[in-house]
Amino acid sequence: MKMGFGPYVLAAWLFFIGLYGIVTSRNLFHLILCISILQSSSYVLLLGIGYRTGAVAPVFSDIPVNTPAVDPIVQALVLTDIVIEVTVLALLLTLAVQIHKRHGTLDPDKLSAIRG
Amino acid sequence: MPPLPPLPVVVPLLMAAVLVALGLFFERRVIEIPAIVTALGVTAICLILVVRSSHGLIVYWFGGWAPIDHIALGISFVIDPIGAGMATLCSLLVVAAFIFSLKYFDAVGSLFHVLMLVFLGAMCGFSLTGDAFNLFVFFELMSAAAFALCGYKTEARAPVQGALNFAVTNTVGAFMVLTGIALLYGRTGALNLAQIGQALGSQMDRTVIVAFTLVTAGFLIKAAAVPFHFWLADAHAVAPTPVCVLFSGVMVELGLYAVARIYWVVFSSAFSSHASALRSVFMGLGILTCLVGGTMCYVQTHVKRMLAFSTVSHVGVMILGFGLLTPLALGGMAMEVVGHGMVKSALFFCSGIVLHRLGDVDEMRLRGLGSRLTGTGVVFALGGLALAGLPPFGTFVGDLLIEQSARGMGLAWLRWIIIVAAVLSGAAIVRFVARAFWGWGYYEKEAVKGAKIETGQETEKSHFRSPMVMVGPAAILIALGIAAGVSRQFLAAIEASVNVFQNRQAYIAAVLSGAHINSFQLPAAQPRVFGYAFVGLFAVALAFVLVVLTLFRSQLFESGVPGGSVVRHGVECLQRCHSGHVGDYVTWLVIGVTIFGGALLILMG
Numbered sequence: 001m002k003m004g005f006g007p008y009v010l011a012a013w014l015f016f017i018g019l020y021g022i023v024t025s026r027n028l029f030h031l032i033l034c035i036s037i038l039q040s041s042s043y044v045l046l047l048g049i050g051y052r053t054g055a056v057a058p059v060f061s062d063i064p065v066n067t068p069a070v071d072p073i074v075q076a077l078v079l080t081d082i083v084i085e086v087t088v089l090a091l092l093l094t095l096a097v098q099i100h101k102r103h104g105t106l107d108p109d110k111l112s113a114i115r116g
Numbered sequence: 117m118p119p120l121p122p123l124p125v126v127v128p129l130l131m132a133a134v135l136v137a138l139g140l141f142f143e144r145r146v147i148e149i150p151a152i153v154t155a156l157g158v159t160a161i162c163l164i165l166v167v168r169s170s171h172g173l174i175v176y177w178f179g180g181w182a183p184i185d186h187i188a189l190g191i192s193f194v195i196d197p198i199g200a201g202m203a204t205l206c207s208l209l210v211v212a213a214f215i216f217s218l219k220y221f222d223a224v225g226s227l228f229h230v231l232m233l234v235f236l237g238a239m240c241g242f243s244l245t246g247d248a249f250n251l252f253v254f255f256e257l258m259s260a261a262a263f264a265l266c267g268y269k270t271e272a273r274a275p276v277q278g279a280l281n282f283a284v285t286n287t288v289g290a291f292m293v294l295t296g297i298a299l300l301y302g303r304t305g306a307l308n309l310a311q312i313g314q315a316l317g318s319q320m321d322r323t324v325i326v327a328f329t330l331v332t333a334g335f336l337i338k339a340a341a342v343p344f345h346f347w348l349a350d351a352h353a354v355a356p357t358p359v360c361v362l363f364s365g366v367m368v369e370l371g372l373y374a375v376a377r378i379y380w381v382v383f384s385s386a387f388s389s390h391a392s393a394l395r396s397v398f399m400g401l402g403i404l405t406c407l408v409g410g411t412m413c414y415v416q417t418h419v420k421r422m423l424a425f426s427t428v429s430h431v432g433v434m435i436l437g438f439g440l441l442t443p444l445a446l447g448g449m450a451m452e453v454v455g456h457g458m459v460k461s462a463l464f465f466c467s468g469i470v471l472h473r474l475g476d477v478d479e480m481r482l483r484g485l486g487s488r489l490t491g492t493g494v495v496f497a498l499g500g501l502a503l504a505g506l507p508p509f510g511t512f513v514g515d516l517l518i519e520q521s522a523r524g525m526g527l528a529w530l531r532w533i534i535i536v537a538a539v540l541s542g543a544a545i546v547r548f549v550a551r552a553f554w555g556w557g558y559y560e561k562e563a564v565k566g567a568k569i570e571t572g573q574e575t576e577k578s579h580f581r582s583p584m585v586m587v588g589p590a591a592i593l594i595a596l597g598i599a600a601g602v603s604r605q606f607l608a609a610i611e612a613s614v615n616v617f618q619n620r621q622a623y624i625a626a627v628l629s630g631a632h633i634n635s636f637q638l639p640a641a642q643p644r645v646f647g648y649a650f651v652g653l654f655a656v657a658l659a660f661v662l663v664v665l666t667l668f669r670s671q672l673f674e675s676g677v678p679g680g681s682v683v684r685h686g687v688e689c690l691q692r693c694h695s696g697h698v699g700d701y702v703t704w705l706v707i708g709v710t711i712f713g714g715a716l717l718i719l720m721g
Binding site: 019022023024025028031032035038039041042045046049073074077080081084087088091092095096098099102103108109111112113114 | 249253256257259260263264267270271272273274276277278279280281283284287288291294295298301302307350353354696697698699702703706
């Protein structure tokens, strides 16, 4: 049995609010954190796909093999994604720090080294 | 003897780790030589894989996890000639970039070579894998290395902004790919591409269409289709020249490779009854990309940004090749990828030589200064003509195959779009050569209102000689571009490889059942190519006419060019969209994905 619409609604909300934040951001750190929120929506979506109501964690050392368990693959996917996201976020944050050093501002509206 | 398939990924990553350590203790030459040797080794391995995969698909299961009962349990590399060919192209261009940077950078840390090797390993993994999530992981690794390489010169203002625009846009794209893969997993319970394709079968509903939209749009963002292309021009304008070679030469084309692979293995059976709707959407996308890319290319004065927009217009031609969904058109796309990769890399190397010798890349400021660099000028002009579709080049053959396929489907007018895109991008480069190397045209103070790129110095001072290691790669790549177009065997091999690529049943059987099916057959008859040389020559002639009209327009049209103010106003509007502001880029991205998905849902749902 699946979990109902809760996780999907939450994933959609996180997606839209993250996207809105990226588009209208006035501070690069805020923008990068909104990217993190955007990616959280995909984690919630994945975990929602894998969840089964009334099922146990997928560890079978002490329970019979046929017990319903949640899907471990999506959990592995989410963990891998978190690692990837941390790497990319670290890179983005370093770039934001460098932008602040070179441009003196973190406001995307005021970055003017490239245009047209 | 270790198994060959994982080596193109494992060897560069291991060497990158070794070079990080060596870089702490030794000087630059000690890092550069092992890096070049590694890249050469990877090229050799990938060539062997191309030859072996032409005898049958190579399937390698990591950890020995072979499928049980036709259910894939592990992660596989599935190597066919096109995938191995893309990996070969990547490693070849990395070798060329390393050789070029031997003398190009006056001072570069060891981290440049480390990042390039990580980039190479990720690109090879991306081309060879048969698992959707593995594809995503290599996609992200490739992107992370690319962001770091793009913003390599952190002490200047423009590179860090360009790298940020690149990073934010592509991260949103990768997120879309992940969401699409999650939806496919939810529908089919599988991550292996062959398994997803088999489980999906012919069922098609809105979830499948949404999954297709997300995955394809995510990869099209990497491929710089319009309106996802804004990051490409910024990234190319600020990245070091050897890095630009890789971006335009292979990284962008890998996005299209992923779109094609996922379409044919996973979705081609489900969408087979709606092929015409899919064709319309992709053709609209391709036409838009060609025209916007070509127009923006022609109004640039910063030569690297000009080359970036010409990449966008050629990506449009490649999207047309994919979108026609026929073997002939896909062969044209493959030929275009190879030909364009060679020629564009040579052009970037030439622009690097110009920057190295003359210290600038702006067309107006360089007017007449290039007259000492005759060899570079010749290669530059040849490259420009190749992009316009000059006959012996691979780009001419690719354009021609796509046009022939379009004519075969009753869409002969598509030829004019391809010619316009080729003419605009070729003419821009010929105009640059004419102005910078031969001093034609008059000095225009501000050719384009409002465009501004801060050009930093990639090399520390102007030099007096262009070393052979810089001119060599450019000349060799142009020669390879000609060879790719001239060689009948290469065209036959491309056609046979494309048939293998599109053969979904053989792919699924080989991966899930271990069946050894060899569908690589060299065709008996080939499309007549050189009988149509006049088409290419016509495009080149148009390019020359356009160049002369532009450079001498004040003499030719005393009272102003007819319709000039309308064109100028339109082009300025287009340019204002390229604002350098990351929020604008993401907005266009969202609008583009919505229209793309909406069109697919309406036409196919």
